[in-house]
Amino acid sequence: MGSDDSRTPPPSRRSMLHRMGAGLAAAPVALAAGPAGAQQASPALPPGVQPRPGGVRDPRNSYPRPPFATQQQPRPGLASRMNPRPDHGERSYVGSGRLAGRRALITGGDSGIGRAAAIAYAREGADVAIGYLPAEEEDAREVVQLIRAAGRKAVALPGDIRDEAFCRRMVEEAVRGLGGLDILVNNAGYQQAQASLQDITTEQLDATFKTNVYAMFWITQAALRHLPPGATIINTASVTAYDPPEGLVDYAATKAAIINFTQSVAKQLGPQGIRVNAVAPGPYWTPLQPSGGQDPAKLPQFGADTPLGRPGQPVEIAPLYVLLASDESGFTSGDVFGSTGGSPAG
Numbered sequence: 001m002g003s004d005d006s007r008t009p010p011p012s013r014r015s016m017l018h019r020m021g022a023g024l025a026a027a028p029v030a031l032a033a034g035p036a037g038a039q040q041a042s043p044a045l046p047p048g049v050q051p052r053p054g055g056v057r058d059p060r061n062s063y064p065r066p067p068f069a070t071q072q073q074p075r076p077g078l079a080s081r082m083n084p085r086p087d088h089g090e091r092s093y094v095g096s097g098r099l100a101g102r103r104a105l106i107t108g109g110d111s112g113i114g115r116a117a118a119i120a121y122a123r124e125g126a127d128v129a130i131g132y133l134p135a136e137e138e139d140a141r142e143v144v145q146l147i148r149a150a151g152r153k154a155v156a157l158p159g160d161i162r163d164e165a166f167c168r169r170m171v172e173e174a175v176r177g178l179g180g181l182d183i184l185v186n187n188a189g190y191q192q193a194q195a196s197l198q199d200i201t202t203e204q205l206d207a208t209f210k211t212n213v214y215a216m217f218w219i220t221q222a223a224l225r226h227l228p229p230g231a232t233i234i235n236t237a238s239v240t241a242y243d244p245p246e247g248l249v250d251y252a253a254t255k256a257a258i259i260n261f262t263q264s265v266a267k268q269l270g271p272q273g274i275r276v277n278a279v280a281p282g283p284y285w286t287p288l289q290p291s292g293g294q295d296p297a298k299l300p301q302f303g304a305d306t307p308l309g310r311p312g313q314p315v316e317i318a319p320l321y322v323l324l325a326s327d328e329s330g331f332t333s334g335d336v337f338g339s340t341g342g343s344p345a346g
Helices: 014-032 035-041 112-123 134-149 164-178 203-224 249-272 289-293 317-325
Strands: 103-107 125-130 155-159 183-188 231-236 275-281 335-340
Touching: 103 112, 103 164, 112 134, 112 183, 112 249, 112 289, 112 317, 125 134, 125 164, 125 249, 125 317, 155 164, 164 203, 183 203, 183 317, 203 231, 203 249, 249 275, 249 317, 275 317, 317 335
Parallel strands: 103 125, 103 183, 125 155, 183 231, 231 275, 275 335
Antiparallel strands: none
């Protein structure tokens, strides 16, 4: 259930650039304090973490490029069975205490972008609860071990967020397990590619909207009674919200709804001191892709048509989630941040 986008981003639109420009004003300094910058200040690395080599890296060749091996998995898919295996920062992300003492709940925290955020949050000093499907237990156990290896508390919350009762119970269990809640990341997503509108069944439509939209409402509603001033909500949207592809009609519609939700709720919660933002990724290499999110015939070339010539790896977007959860982005709310491999979202 780790969420991400599924295709190459479209050309920029002025309205999106306006929002991104306002939100990113503080980003260059904040992002510089992320994994690479933190290594110099934190010589004691977590167990198993390897320091990155010095100097600049060519982003075109920093991670695997297409073509990829032909592969399919049953839904919901596991990161441990992908080829190549995604990089979530397990051996590279080094924190610097930017989220010390915070308590975070991340849905879809077992793999993909949610897993990368969970690892980064723990290494930045936060205790982390992750929601995930029971079928994703293998990946989730690895994340729990990584959080605990960083010296932080980990809370595992298996269940199906299409069920309203579970959503509300998950929040309460996260609060009990963590001792409170300061960060909510609505990240879990459902995506099923279909060549024709006629192929989208009512069952698929329900699964897509309940996972991507209904659950976000239910979880956020349940969390609000626990979030103090200074808390943050981060929603995972998608570049497809701005340029919906022909094969992801229902998915793209939900991602547009997430952006609208983000901006509306940011207006409601700003007076309470709670910030709400969204991240709109481009193509990222996660289990969502080989488990139905992509046409299997197109998967070997996934991300090849981005300007950087490859899909993103989850570790590359984790610093955005750290930035938006930290005090460094204290004046950023109601904004949408892209991470697209070279083509601006909007």
